[in-house]
Amino acid sequence: MALPSLHDIIAAIATPPGKGAVGIVRVSGEGSLELVSRLWRGKSPLELGRNAFTYGKIVGQGGESLDEALLLAFKGPHSYTGQDSAELHTHGSPAVLRKVLQTLIEAGARPAGPGEFTLRAYLNGKMDLAQAESVLSLVESESDAARRQALRGLSAGLSAKIQALSEVLFDLLAHIQAWLDYPEEGVEPAEIQVRLEPVLGEVRHLLATAPAGRIAQKGARIALVGAPNAGKSSLLNALLGYDRAIVTPVAGTTRDYLEAPLEIAGVPIVAIDTAGVRPTNDLVEKSGVERALQIAQEADLVLYLADSSTLPTEAPELPWERTLRVATKADLEAQWDTGGFVLVSSTTGFGLDSLRQTIHNRLLKDAPEGEVWITNERHAEALARAESHLQEALEAPTDLAGLSIEGALEALSEILGKDVSEEVIDRVFRNFCVGK
Ligand SMILES: Nc1nc2c(ncn2[C@@H]2O[C@H](COP(=O)(O)OP(=O)(O)O)[C@@H](O)[C@H]2O)c(=O)[nH]1
Numbered sequence: 001m002a003l004p005s006l007h008d009i010i011a012a013i014a015t016p017p018g019k020g021a022v023g024i025v026r027v028s029g030e031g032s033l034e035l036v037s038r039l040w041r042g043k044s045p046l047e048l049g050r051n052a053f054t055y056g057k058i059v060g061q062g063g064e065s066l067d068e069a070l071l072l073a074f075k076g077p078h079s080y081t082g083q084d085s086a087e088l089h090t091h092g093s094p095a096v097l098r099k100v101l102q103t104l105i106e107a108g109a110r111p112a113g114p115g116e117f118t119l120r121a122y123l124n125g126k127m128d129l130a131q132a133e134s135v136l137s138l139v140e141s142e143s144d145a146a147r148r149q150a151l152r153g154l155s156a157g158l159s160a161k162i163q164a165l166s167e168v169l170f171d172l173l174a175h176i177q178a179w180l181d182y183p184e185e186g187v188e189p190a191e192i193q194v195r196l197e198p199v200l201g202e203v204r205h206l207l208a209t210a211p212a213g214r215i216a217q218k219g220a221r222i223a224l225v226g227a228p229n230a231g232k233s234s235l236l237n238a239l240l241g242y243d244r245a246i247v248t249p250v251a252g253t254t255r256d257y258l259e260a261p262l263e264i265a266g267v268p269i270v271a272i273d274t275a276g277v278r279p280t281n282d283l284v285e286k287s288g289v290e291r292a293l294q295i296a297q298e299a300d301l302v303l304y305l306a307d308s309s310t311l312p313t314e315a316p317e318l319p320w321e322r323t324l325r326v327a328t329k330a331d332l333e334a335q336w337d338t339g340g341f342v343l344v345s346s347t348t349g350f351g352l353d354s355l356r357q358t359i360h361n362r363l364l365k366d367a368p369e370g371e372v373w374i375t376n377e378r379h380a381e382a383l384a385r386a387e388s389h390l391q392e393a394l395e396a397p398t399d400l401a402g403l404s405i406e407g408a409l410e411a412l413s414e415i416l417g418k419d420v421s422e423e424v425i426d427r428v429f430r431n432f433c434v435g436k
């Protein structure tokens with residue numbers, strides 16, 4: 001498979017389908033400003049300053065006026081793609097945008113593939129692969145946490161970290177080589193360990209943020225589990241702010257499960273209300289209970305709800321390391337010691353904010369605010385490989401440690417997109433939208 005050529009002029013509608021106040025058509029490639037100038041009535045983009053805009057008319061090949069527009073001209077290499085580029089900001093009509101795109105194509109441009117502008121930016125060295133992936137994450141971010149992380153990645157937060165780690169490793173390699181060549185002058189092997197350990201520590205620290213990064217990017221599934229009448233459906237409704245689930249004093253009301261999307265402290269959540277867990281011979285209820293326990297096993301976080309106003313029931317088998325204990329009905333008199341539980345009342349709203357905060361902290365617990373997180377599977381996979389190579393290097397005799405360090409360096413450089421195969425590049429950009 002070959003990557004698309006860098007040498008032709010690409011064009012695409014950059015704004016989403018549908019009507020809007022403004023629509024944008026992007027063009028990039030050597031000769032793109034000349035091409036646009038032939039379809040432009042107004043100050044020529046060739047006579048504009050480096051990054052400048054002007055107002056005028058877009059005309060068809062026959063001179064027919066297509067729309068009044070703003071023309072933004074970027075002289076390469078000072079552009080997003082690194083090549084001459086232009087943006088036409090037209091009225092946001094699908095008919096106008098299609099016509100302008102078609103006219104550009106008739107004049108010699110070709111339709112851009114998904115992410116091809118960003119692909120050019122990467123291939124022209126305007127950004128590394130991790131930054132390009134952050135562009136995609138930013139476009140796709142649906143939560144505030146995801147947006148912040150994507151922006152951090154775009155401004156090379158992760159890249160700088162990877163670069164710094166790689167430099168330490170390169171330095172170490174040089175020292176090991178020196179030691180192999182002149183053992184009497186080089187560093188002691190013990191010193192190599194001392195310098196490797198912090199690198200491994202950093203890699204592990206980064207890797208530990210991956211679950212939180214995935215949750216920030218894709219959201220989390222939270223299961224509400226507990227005995228019948230524990231207040232699961234009431235809590236779901238209270239968190240949602242409207243009555244989604246049926247609430248009754250009759251135990252066993254919720255027999256199937258029910259999913260509802262919400263946002264907790266900037267993280268997209270799917271909350272799952274489940275059937276109350278208790279021993280039963282009712283066939284429907286029994287499969288509801290089984291399903292509830294299954295959902296708990298698969299959830300990112302489980303809320304185990306227990307009614308504080310009645311005598312405690314036996315807790316079911318739950319993934320306790322991912323479970324938060326919640327005592328419900330705090331407005332009633334407690335019948336047991338609720339220490340270690342988050343105390344809430346869905347009736348009065350007591351404790352809901354603190355529950356939200358606790359959920360947020362649990363979901364993102366290994367990802368400190370203000371630091372770089374791993375939000376991308378490809379990065380997590382490469383870091384995991386770097387980790388095992390570094391572990392190997394620590395355990396290997398000095399003359400062999402170099403090989404493992406080289407392995408780690410290779411894995412790290414893949415994150416930045418150095419020496420990656422066209423397949424990898426293709427896979428990254430395939431997920432982009434056209435026009436980005
Ligand atoms: N006083 C009080 N009653 C509650 C509270 N939450 C739920 N209930 C009541 O407890 C009963 C069972 O609630 P429900 O949400 O259906 O429990 P589920 O079976 O776990 O889904 C209903 O009668 C609710 O009105 C609460 O915070 N305070």
Ligand SMILES: [Mg+2]
Nearest residue numbers: 232233253254
């Ligand atoms: Mg219920």
